[in-house]
Amino acid sequence: MSEVxxxxxxxxxxxxxxxxxxxxxVKAYLGDLEGFSMFIGDEYxxxxxxxxxxxxxxxxxxxxxxxxxxxxxxxRKISSLNSYFKFLIKTETIKTNPLxxxxxxxxxxxxxxxxxxxxMEEVIEILEMETDFEGLRNRLIVELxxxxxxxxxxxxxxxxxxxxxxxxxxxxxxxxxxxxxxxLIDSVVxxxxxxxxxxxxxxxxxxxxxxxxxxxGLKIYETLVYRIINEYFSLASSKVKKSPHILxxxxxTHLLNQGADLNAVKELxxxxxxxxxxxxxxxxxxxxxxxxxxxxxxxxxx
Numbered sequence: 001m002s003e004v005x006x007x008x009x010x011x012x013x014x015x016x017x018x019x020x021x022x023x024x025x026v027k028a029y030l031g032d033l034e035g036f037s038m039f040i041g042d043e044y045x046x047x048x049x050x051x052x053x054x055x056x057x058x059x060x061x062x063x064x065x066x067x068x069x070x071x072x073x074x075x076r077k078i079s080s081l082n083s084y085f086k087f088l089i090k091t092e093t094i095k096t097n098p099l100x101x102x103x104x105x106x107x108x109x110x111x112x113x114x115x116x117x118x119x120m121e122e123v124i125e126i127l128e129m130e131t132d133f134e135g136l137r138n139r140l141i142v143e144l145x146x147x148x149x150x151x152x153x154x155x156x157x158x159x160x161x162x163x164x165x166x167x168x169x170x171x172x173x174x175x176x177x178x179x180x181x182x183x184l185i186d187s188v189v190x191x192x193x194x195x196x197x198x199x200x201x202x203x204x205x206x207x208x209x210x211x212x213x214x215x216x217g218l219k220i221y222e223t224l225v226y227r228i229i230n231e232y233f234s235l236a237s238s239k240v241k242k243s244p245h246i247l248x249x250x251x252x253t254h255l256l257n258q259g260a261d262l263n264a265v266k267e268l269x270x271x272x273x274x275x276x277x278x279x280x281x282x283x284x285x286x287x288x289x290x291x292x293x294x295x296x297x298x299x300x301x302x
Contacts, residue, residue, distance in 0.1 A: 007050075008033060011087050020176035022153065032080035036060055049081075050088055054098045057081070061105075071105040078102065113239055114250035120146060122236035133198040133215055138228050140188070140195045141212065145229070145244055148172070148182045149251035149269050152225050152244040158211040165189050174270035182268055252277070 012030055015021045021029075033049065039060050040046050057078075064074045078099065085097040115123075124146075127139035144155060154172050162171040168184045184192075199205075205217035212220040225244060233242040248269070255265050266277040 007088075007093070010091070011084055014087055015083075022175070024153070028076075029080045029083065032077040033084055035077065036081055039063065049084065050094050052098060054102070057098060057102070071107045075104045075107065078104070112241070112246060112249045114246060114253040115233065115237055115239070117254060119233070119237045120250065120254075123232050126232060126235060133195075133202070136191065136195040136198055137212060137220075138232065140191045141225065141228055142232060142247070143188045143191055144170075145247035146251055147185050147188045149248045149265075150182070151248060151270075152222060154270075155244070156210075156212065156220055156222065156225060159209045160211055161209070163192065163211060165192060172270065175272075178270065178272075180267065180270050 008030060011033075012026050015026045015029060016023070036057075037049055040049070040052060040056060043059065044052075044056060046052075061074060061078070064077070065071075082097070082099045082102070085094065085099055088094045089097060123142060124139075127135070127142055130136060130139055141155065144150065148170060150172055151174070154174060157173055158170070162173075164170070165184075168186075168189055169181050170184055172180050172182055174180060199213060202213065202215065202217050205213065207213060207217065207219040210219045214220055214224070229244050229247065230242045233239075233246075239246070252265050252269060255268075256262070262274065262277060266274055269277060271277045
């Protein structure tokens with residue numbers, strides 16, 4: 001194993017076991033590092049990242065811009081590189097971080113448009129007509145996303161032991177293995193009971209510990225979850241983006257629109273800071289403006 005490979009392996013172990021990052025996140029980090037390593041190999045005849053200087057990194061940034069890579073993606077790649085340099089400092093491999101004074105590229109702020117309450121009701125009405133195993137599974141997936149605001153990977157990783165129907169709670173394993181408990185509404189509990197009955201009747205189950213399975217008894221996977229959400233919401237919504245994250249966004253926005261406390265929504269979403277939750281407030285502010293305009297004595301005067 002080369003020195004570069006051994007350092008990458010040590011870095012991935014650090015991210016997995018100390019930082020508690022997911023396997024997919026670590027894979028993305030390593031992909032960014034390998035991309036930069038290939039670049040400096042081609043341009044500077046070197047593959048040793050620890051010896052690079054900031055001008056070489058700037059050269060890579062210019063190269064990425066010329067390749068029409070978005071500023072958001074470039075910032076993510078630089079963030080991966082920065083994390084690696086911090087790791088090298090931690091392990092006393094290098095003394096200074098060449099990215100210490102780097103400023104991220106400007107990006108346009110994306111506003112995610114949540115599904116409306118009518119769109120949600122329409123999809124749930126469609127799903128209520130499903131009675132077979134896959135239909136009930138898909139219905140429970142949609143209802144759980146909307147009722148709890150969990151992330152796609154969190155939903156996939158739910159185990160049977162995490163579901164407590166008697167107490168109407170669900171244990172969720174979030175980022176960095178942080179546990180949280182979210183309440184379940186009665187309609188979700190009922191759907192879960194019906195789904196579990198059909199799940200128990202599957203001919204074979206190879207991943208028995210996981211809640212959500214394919215009809216072959218295997219743990220569901222990310223692309224399947226995305227496809228389920230996209231297919232059902234295409235029947236009720238004309239929005240361009242129809243994904244599990246938009247359901248998470250809808251959950252937070254609808255709660256805030258109904259007057260839910262921001263800190264409570266933060267805990268339900270599993271955010272570590274309020275700043276992460278506040279990105280969901282733009283729609284609730286719009287709702288407040290509407291209420292204000294209708295209620296304030298002077299708002300209707302010219």
